[in-house]
Amino acid sequence: MSTATLSRTAPAHPAAPAARALVNTRYIKVELRRVARNRRSLIFGLVMPVAFLLIFGASSDYRTQMISEHTNVTAWITVSMALYGAMVAAVSGGASVSVERSQGWTRHLRLTPLRPASYILAKLVGALALGAVSVAVTLVVGAAIHAQMTVGAWIGGALLAWLGSIVLAAFGLFMGYLLPTENIMQILGPLTALLSFAGGLFVPLTQGSVFYHIAQFTPVFGVAELVRWPLGADFSWTALVNVVAWGAVFAAGAAWRFRRDTARV
Amino acid sequence: MRTTPAALELRGLVKEFRAPGAVVRAVDGLDLRIEQGEVVAFLGPNGAGKTTTIDMILGLADPTDGSLAVLGGTPADAVAAGRVAAVMQTGGLLRDLSVAETVGLTGALYGRDVDPLPYLERAGIADLAGRTVAKCSGGQQQRLRFAMALVPDPDLLLLDEPTTGMDVEGRREFWSAIRADAARGRTVVFATHYLEEADAYADRIVMVSHGRVVADGTPAEVRALSAGRVVSAEIDDDAARAAAVDALAALAHVDSVEERGARVLVRTGDSDAVLRHLLGRTAAHDVEVTAHNLEDAFVALTTEGARR
Numbered sequence A: 001m002s003t004a005t006l007s008r009t010a011p012a013h014p015a016a017p018a019a020r021a022l023v024n025t026r027y028i029k030v031e032l033r034r035v036a037r038n039r040r041s042l043i044f045g046l047v048m049p050v051a052f053l054l055i056f057g058a059s060s061d062y063r064t065q066m067i068s069e070h071t072n073v074t075a076w077i078t079v080s081m082a083l084y085g086a087m088v089a090a091v092s093g094g095a096s097v098s099v100e101r102s103q104g105w106t107r108h109l110r111l112t113p114l115r116p117a118s119y120i121l122a123k124l125v126g127a128l129a130l131g132a133v134s135v136a137v138t139l140v141v142g143a144a145i146h147a148q149m150t151v152g153a154w155i156g157g158a159l160l161a162w163l164g165s166i167v168l169a170a171f172g173l174f175m176g177y178l179l180p181t182e183n184i185m186q187i188l189g190p191l192t193a194l195l196s197f198a199g200g201l202f203v204p205l206t207q208g209s210v211f212y213h214i215a216q217f218t219p220v221f222g223v224a225e226l227v228r229w230p231l232g233a234d235f236s237w238t239a240l241v242n243v244v245a246w247g248a249v250f251a252a253g254a255a256w257r258f259r260r261d262t263a264r265v
Numbered sequence B: 001m002r003t004t005p006a007a008l009e010l011r012g013l014v015k016e017f018r019a020p021g022a023v024v025r026a027v028d029g030l031d032l033r034i035e036q037g038e039v040v041a042f043l044g045p046n047g048a049g050k051t052t053t054i055d056m057i058l059g060l061a062d063p064t065d066g067s068l069a070v071l072g073g074t075p076a077d078a079v080a081a082g083r084v085a086a087v088m089q090t091g092g093l094l095r096d097l098s099v100a101e102t103v104g105l106t107g108a109l110y111g112r113d114v115d116p117l118p119y120l121e122r123a124g125i126a127d128l129a130g131r132t133v134a135k136c137s138g139g140q141q142q143r144l145r146f147a148m149a150l151v152p153d154p155d156l157l158l159l160d161e162p163t164t165g166m167d168v169e170g171r172r173e174f175w176s177a178i179r180a181d182a183a184r185g186r187t188v189v190f191a192t193h194y195l196e197e198a199d200a201y202a203d204r205i206v207m208v209s210h211g212r213v214v215a216d217g218t219p220a221e222v223r224a225l226s227a228g229r230v231v232s233a234e235i236d237d238d239a240a241r242a243a244a245v246d247a248l249a250a251l252a253h254v255d256s257v258e259e260r261g262a263r264v265l266v267r268t269g270d271s272d273a274v275l276r277h278l279l280g281r282t283a284a285h286d287v288e289v290t291a292h293n294l295e296d297a298f299v300a301l302t303t304e305g306a307r308r
Helices: A025-037 A039-057 A060-064 A073-102 A105-109 A116-144 A151-178 A185-198 A210-215 A219-231 A237-262 B050-057 B075-080 B099-109 B116-122 B138-150 B168-182 B195-201 B219-226 B238-250 B271-281 B294-307
Strands: A066-068 B008-019 B022-034 B039-043 B065-070 B084-087 B156-160 B187-192 B204-209 B212-217 B229-234 B254-260 B263-268 B285-291
Touching: A025 A039, A025 A116, A025 B099, A039 A073, A039 A116, A039 A185, A060 A073, A066 A073, A073 A105, A073 A116, A073 A151, A073 A185, A073 A219, A105 A116, A116 A151, A116 A237, A151 A185, A151 A219, A151 A237, A185 A219, A219 A237, B008 B050, B022 B050, B022 B204, B022 B212, B039 B050, B039 B195, B050 B065, B050 B156, B050 B187, B065 B075, B075 B084, B084 B138, B099 B116, B099 B138, B116 B138, B116 B168, B138 B168, B168 B187, B168 B195, B187 B195, B195 B219, B204 B219, B212 B219, B229 B271, B238 B254, B238 B263, B238 B271, B263 B271, B271 B285
Parallel strands: B039 B187, B039 B204, B084 B156, B156 B187
Antiparallel strands: B008 B022, B008 B065, B204 B212, B229 B263, B229 B285, B254 B263
């Protein structure tokens, strides 16, 4: 056949510049829609923390038992559960790269102008969006069961729980790249709960105990301590170091696996 | 006038993989130039290096040696500009999305808002717009991949064994959609191990074996290579046989003439002419015609490449 007559001079629809931008709002929009539709992550990220709060925090003793002048035990549990919800949302959001890898989606993305970093960003936005909703819902339920704390504690606790969950999003990403399986949350769900116990999120740790010393080195300890700081606890440098260190470890791990995943062979 | 760069230009392309204790050469010095607007079948048995070559063209893998240019540039440039798109064998779909959403999301990947419907229509799956990807059959998913590949309106479309696992009907529908699209002037390169597919849908067939090109031509040319027959007959008299061998070798479409004792074997693309000659002009007897199976010829051609 004659190639001269049929050759085309330029593509009719070249990739728009938006395709190469770091923030691909169109992709993020679809990602948010997918998060909102994912029944499983809604149950684990929204329903479970609220259910835990109602089961463990609604006792009338907790309502009257004060841990500081303006703060009752119910508030302590509310903030803890808000963090737990945000963490589960973050872990499952990050770990969803595992599912999309096993479906060949990340490989497909390499055949498109979308930058790998834009993909990770969309994943993080999705995870943080679900985390934000989870925190908000948990706090509303906490208020309904008479959690008492200062306005600063409501706001500070909410923000710290939400932003602190980024550490766990990095953890989810790292694991998502490390474990190529469709059912990754069956491993990471229980693991997150275990780390929450170990980090003293569900049950307060006795300071000075052997367990406390071990707990300081586990990844949830730092965020759990920081989230309670606005409730009247002392600011803990140990907690901050814990958060920064684990955040760095998980982010480095995720970046390492991510680079391997996008490397050409 | 500006000269258009070749759609694909591969020179001495080599790809080696390290296996325990050995180095495997999946692609072994492949030379190939494909002009824009061609519809080319990349034909070869499994393990011939087709997928590895496509991976390199798409920038998913780096060549060990040699060079390649996609539309005159690097694979990465072609991908970033949306000038090349691919339909892979498996994967590359999000199962929780609907068919229409998948095409919409593909638009997002190219930084555009797109109406999915025209693409679905061209791929012949407009009726499936609302169906979840997970509920689509293999053939329907393949046509969805095709619809996605149309979104950037690429200059070069690569298809890697696109009809594997499709039934006959699905295969025919898929190819008619591809064919209709190629008629608009898009360069289409598809890998396949189905001879009939290459024959029916390509303008040019590039046959690869063991990572090299072993045949390259129009389907008619390749068919002539593969659709030959062997005509054999006995001619008892030595002098008459020698004369017949010379005369047969001079006939059109005769690939080779071989003597085995009193028997003469003629490989030909035109067995009728050979028969007419043998029976009409020689004292040949016990004539046999064996049709070369397409697959046999294919195997013969591809194993020849291995010995080279």
